[in-house]
Amino acid sequence: MAGHSKWKNIQGRKNAQDSKRAKVFQKLAKEIYVAAKSGADPALNPALRLVMDKAKAANMPNDNMERAIQKAAGNQAGENYDEISYEGYGPGGVAVLVHALTDNKNRTGTNVRVAFNKNGGSLGETGSVAYMFNRKGYLVVLRENLDLSEDEFILLAIEAGAEDIITSDEAFEVFTAPADFTVVKDELEQAGLKFEAAELTMQPTLYQEVPENKRAEFDKMISILEDDDDVQEVYTNSNND
Template identity: 65%
Template sequence: MAGHSKWKNIQNRKNAQDSKRGRVFQKLAKEIYVAAKQGGPDPELNPSLRLVVEKSKTANMPNDNIKRAIDKAAGNQESENYEEIIYEGYGPGGTAVLVMCLTDNKNRTASNVRLAFNKHGGNLGETGCVSYMFDRKGYLVIEREELEIDEDEMLMHVLEAGGEDLETMEEVFEIYTDPESFIEVKSSLEKAGFRFVTAEITMIPQTTADLNEEQTDKMERMLDMLEDDDDIQGVHHNYENE
């Protein structure tokens, strides 16, 4: 992961996302619903549900919202079916983009994703065209403010917990894990007294792309358009916002 900081992208877009907290909760509720519907309503017996519940709690989603989404899945008798779809393509400047969706209308979602790409100088590609440029990883972020620990000590905690890698920034520690050991690493670090501002399994780019000012503007507008779509759960890319 050396040389790449996912937190830079999160941080630079955080203020905009804070104003969309209700939409974030709505998307998380959909993830919870699908996970509970597919694997059962008990997080202890359903690893997929446990992961999304952990993710929702880290995002400060109220427990009542989480419970309501699980209860809806457990008692739902309607044909509310969501399909998981991943779109791959190229953004401005040839950036690699993965768009993760949960939708009950594949045609609508495909049309909206294609429009966002085409409108901002990108284009959709075939399955597999950019996914090989990303690694699926557990990702944890700990704020360093008021945390009296240096990089060497933090690395020791990460390795003892089973983590794979640590990146140190001025404001945060970024921790990367194998996806299968994500919950174990997170729990171990929580027991050691650490708290997270981000905790998720995500896609990490192997390399990053440099964009000029015009391309950056197009990329930001494309990401805004995609993230505003209720069918789109996440957008992963190799553009690094400085």
């Protein structure tokens, strides 16, 4: 089925994250904490369940997840985070969407602006690039973990409610409507499938090539944004991902 693969980009980031595992877990703990504020039982809190699944896919220890949940349940003071998004363009005109959880909007806004401005980008107004992305559920199943043929897998995913499926030599990537994500994920899990990635993501509706002479600058900007403690996700419509 048609589509643009995210998997190679995710593989590259997973390799890079191996050396930054503590920071990855810290960001996931923050997401879990925020989600658990609405209920500490993942069976009754879909948002918490989703972020816990994301944490499991990143191999976050159960103890770390439980500590974040208990911290939220304890309702300790001084742990309030705001969700905020930033939109702009990177080198070569690539759209960049940044999602953050922060207890200090001024600090986060300054860090994000500096990352853009010092690396050939420009921060835009709200809505300047968000229209180029659609919210989607995203699942990855590695072929090496699958006993089904490609046709059998595609049929199973479609029957479960998948909107789009991208195939490669290494993996199947399944995209769903946000409202269908949990249903599709549950049905595929019940069929015995295991996921290398399971999350809600932002999928570009159109893609932009990064010029070769801008690639290093673009990569540096994205790396700085992703390393920021307040930044949870960075999405781009780069065709080079």
